[in-house]
Amino acid sequence: MRTPDGRYLVVRGRLWRATDPGLDPDERERLVHELMSARRAKAAAMRSGDADAREEARRRVDAAKVALGERGPVWWDDGEPDLTRRTARTTRYADWYAEVVGETAQEGATDTATGGAAGGGADGGTSGTRR
Structure with missing residues (x-):
């Protein structure tokens, strides 16, 4: 899930800076390819x-993540600090996150009650759960 302003992805309740939306799509694709290649090289090493x-x-x-805007200087220009790695519930996103978590938990309970599977998101089904 993304914060309402699109600056962060929220994974297991923690904020991670999103890619700069102002990047040219071709440049973004090239940088993501380089990032994945570098990660494979690191694993092999x-x-x-x-x-x-x-x-x-x-x-x-690191160079690919900086170029993507996920590390280094922030890509927004309104003076807001970088909250990467902070828990969403301890930041200015706390009210939004509590609302989203509450809705997700309620939907999960409904799914379970009707026989549907709850969870199963990209992060292994933990999105929307509190830890």
């Missing part, structure tokens, strides 16, 4: 125990 290759892959991951 870790499996092989190659510390130098791992560090190079980590640098590539």
Whole structure:
């Protein structure tokens, strides 16, 4: 789920900065491809125990995430701070998050009562649950 202003993704109650929506779609696609390639290279380096290759892959991951706007300077210009890694319920998104969690939990209870499956989101079915 995304915050109403689109700045963050919320995963298990934590805020993670979203990709800059102002990026050219082709550039975004290229950067995402580079990010995935760098992540695969890092995993391979870790499996092989190659510390130098791992560090190079980590640098590539970081560079791609900065270029995507997910790290480094924020991509918005209204002076709001970066809340990445903070729990949604301890930020200015607290009221919105409580409302969304309440609706999701209620829907999940309804689904279970009618025989439907609750959960099953992209994060393993934990979206909308409190921890």
